[in-house]
Amino acid sequence: MKHLSGLDAMFLHIESPEMPMHIGSLNVLDLPEGHSGDFYEDAKQTMAERLHLAPVFTRKLALMPFDISDPVWVEDDDIDIDYHVRHITLPKPGTNRQLQQYVARLHSTLLDRSRPLWEVFIIDGLKSGQVALYAKVHHAGIDGQGGVAVAKALFDLEPTGRTIKPPRPRVHRAEYHLGMAELASAAVRNAVQQAIKLVRMAPSMARAVRDVVVPEKDEHGKRAWGLPKNLKLFGPRTLLNVAITNQRTFAGRTIPLAETKAIARAFGVSLNDVVMGTTAGALRRYLKEYDNLPAKPLIAAVPVSLRAAGDESANNQVSMLAMTLATDVADPVERLKAIHAASDANKQMMGRVKAAIPNDFPMLGAPWLVSGLASLWGRSRIMNVVPPIANLVISNVAGIPVPLYFAGARMACYYPVSIPAHGMALNVTVQSYNGRMDYGLIACRRVVPDINDLGDYLLAEHQTLMARAQEQVAQEAAAGVAAPVAKTAKPAAPAKAAKAPKAVVAAAPRKPAAKKAAPVRKLKLVAPAPAPAKRAAPRRARAA
Numbered sequence: 001m002k003h004l005s006g007l008d009a010m011f012l013h014i015e016s017p018e019m020p021m022h023i024g025s026l027n028v029l030d031l032p033e034g035h036s037g038d039f040y041e042d043a044k045q046t047m048a049e050r051l052h053l054a055p056v057f058t059r060k061l062a063l064m065p066f067d068i069s070d071p072v073w074v075e076d077d078d079i080d081i082d083y084h085v086r087h088i089t090l091p092k093p094g095t096n097r098q099l100q101q102y103v104a105r106l107h108s109t110l111l112d113r114s115r116p117l118w119e120v121f122i123i124d125g126l127k128s129g130q131v132a133l134y135a136k137v138h139h140a141g142i143d144g145q146g147g148v149a150v151a152k153a154l155f156d157l158e159p160t161g162r163t164i165k166p167p168r169p170r171v172h173r174a175e176y177h178l179g180m181a182e183l184a185s186a187a188v189r190n191a192v193q194q195a196i197k198l199v200r201m202a203p204s205m206a207r208a209v210r211d212v213v214v215p216e217k218d219e220h221g222k223r224a225w226g227l228p229k230n231l232k233l234f235g236p237r238t239l240l241n242v243a244i245t246n247q248r249t250f251a252g253r254t255i256p257l258a259e260t261k262a263i264a265r266a267f268g269v270s271l272n273d274v275v276m277g278t279t280a281g282a283l284r285r286y287l288k289e290y291d292n293l294p295a296k297p298l299i300a301a302v303p304v305s306l307r308a309a310g311d312e313s314a315n316n317q318v319s320m321l322a323m324t325l326a327t328d329v330a331d332p333v334e335r336l337k338a339i340h341a342a343s344d345a346n347k348q349m350m351g352r353v354k355a356a357i358p359n360d361f362p363m364l365g366a367p368w369l370v371s372g373l374a375s376l377w378g379r380s381r382i383m384n385v386v387p388p389i390a391n392l393v394i395s396n397v398a399g400i401p402v403p404l405y406f407a408g409a410r411m412a413c414y415y416p417v418s419i420p421a422h423g424m425a426l427n428v429t430v431q432s433y434n435g436r437m438d439y440g441l442i443a444c445r446r447v448v449p450d451i452n453d454l455g456d457y458l459l460a461e462h463q464t465l466m467a468r469a470q471e472q473v474a475q476e477a478a479a480g481v482a483a484p485v486a487k488t489a490k491p492a493a494p495a496k497a498a499k500a501p502k503a504v505v506a507a508a509p510r511k512p513a514a515k516k517a518a519p520v521r522k523l524k525l526v527a528p529a530p531a532p533a534k535r536a537a538p539r540r541a542r543a544a
Contacts, residue, residue: 001062002073004140009070011139012061013370018246018378020110022117023147024136024417025431026103026252026440029409031131032159039131040087040122042407046154047120048081052167053153056141060116067367075170076116084118090125097452099126103134104250107417107442111138133406139419143305148399155404155411233322234387235299239292240425241388243381244444251455252415253439255462260437263462266469267333269340272396274465275437276300276343277336279394279428280325281461286454287327298325301390301424321346322390332461333468383423392426393418399432416440426454 004012015021031039051057059073090098102123111117117138124131142150156162235241255278263274280298287293302321323346326338377383397416404411414433417440420426425447429440439458443451 002059004070004073006070008140009367010370012071013367014374015110016375016378017110018244019419019421020108020246021140021419022107022111022136022138023142023419024103024107024134025147025151026100026250026413026415026417027133027135027406028099028126028412029131029133029406030412031129032408032410035408039124039407039409040085043120043122043133044081044085046161046407047085049164049166050154051079051081053164054150056137056150057116057118059141061113064367067371070367077170079116083115085120085122088121088123088125090123092125092127094125094127096126096128099123099132100250100252103132103417104248104442104445106134107136107250108246108248111136117141130412131409134417136417143303148397151400151404155406157402157404159405159408159410161405161408234389235322235391236294236296237388238287238294238298238391239290240391240443240447241423242384242425242447243378243422244420244425245446247445248420249443249445249448249451250417251441251451252413253441253455253458254413255437255439255459257432257435257437259462259466263465263469266472267336267340269336270343273336273340273343275396275430276302276323276325276339276394277332278458278461278465280327280335280339281332281464282454282457283325283392284327285457285461293327295328297329298327298391299323299388300325300392300394303393303395323394325391332464336465378422388423390424392424392428393421395427395429397429397431401432401434403434414438417442420444 011021055073058076058079060076061071062074063071088102090102106121111119117140119136121134122131123134126132137147137150260271260274263269264271269277279300283298284293300323302323304321324339324342326335326342329335329338395416395418399414404414411433413436414431415438416429416431418427418429420443425444427442429442431438431440439455441451441455441458448454
């Protein structure tokens, strides 16, 4: 048996029918040229050959008696591959919108806890002739970076695949039928070990609290203890911050990775800042349509990986940061710079406390209480009136930069499908893949029924930032040309000219080709759409 960490178990305890706690992905696949076989059978065989490469596929839960402690993982020696890998054919015409709607429905159902906590669906009937692979895995088993490690086990770098060694024979111990006394004693031992671990971490946790609650001078020059100014504890209320149902809606959108990097270079920000700024602009326009844009900036809950470099273990090592989206700033570039400034401050704070954040803690006797409180929190609809801790979740997962293949089919996209939560009805997760930034937007359907509009606004915001980035590069190039022209009238020594910045030298008159040095390719931009009329907002009544 293998004990779940306290953080892993929390994803089980807070789960409810309205808030399934699994994460997934939607991959559209290009079939091999001339393929005439049954791809579902090919996919099932591929999965069966590789289950042993990732523990999440071969283990299931053994519950503690009376739910006195966290369950444990045990090996499942009889995996029903026909149950876990299923086949769906879309009705005609088989559009991309139909595919995404079907995935939203599949994502709304709970996983069977008596089996390994994963399912894969092969979906055909697309009018493009492609097939889709939708997979979901419980968050108790993996986090975002752990999911990338699972992808490396399942997918290939070549269409011909690779040789997979069969699993080694194991001794059958029938651990799923462990006795009550054995389970209870294991729970007590694990709780003691977790408590000892926390005690050992206490000094570093205390130092982390001290580093966060830093002494600052007040207006009288005296030092007073308080929270950092950039730390936001609550967000403003919006139509997104209500209790949710189990109904889901999903939209996938793609932005070229090269263009996102070009925006980041032009304004001196990070790739993640651009993701946040693009999402913030889309939300600002969306909420404005419903006359629901608050005066205070929205706050995003941003997962932060606590993994050491090279750690690909199948568990959760993640924390959360509250990040401002600066939605109170109208100009998109100024908004992006405000996000960058807040992000830098938060990263510095996380760097000081990262090593002291526990992801394993004892819960002896508490799981039933946590589950009860989570159910009460959702069904009592308390979050409909209390200030939200954050308005939505935004996650950026570093993916795989090269093409991947599954059962000989080339993967065309990698849309993440994540978790909306009570009080945060929208989740935006981004996965980079083979020169793409694939955005997966998932929400409670009753709160955000028109999620495709939000996805379109995200693309429009990207176009706006891209156009401003091109203007910025053009202005810098023009300024670089003017500088050396002014110096030519002076008898400046050649050595001084050689010390000029690289951009100035590249733009010198005797090198007219320097204008091509702008790193951003031209886009065909459309005229900005007129400001939309305000929509009626019956959402609060429906979501309440």
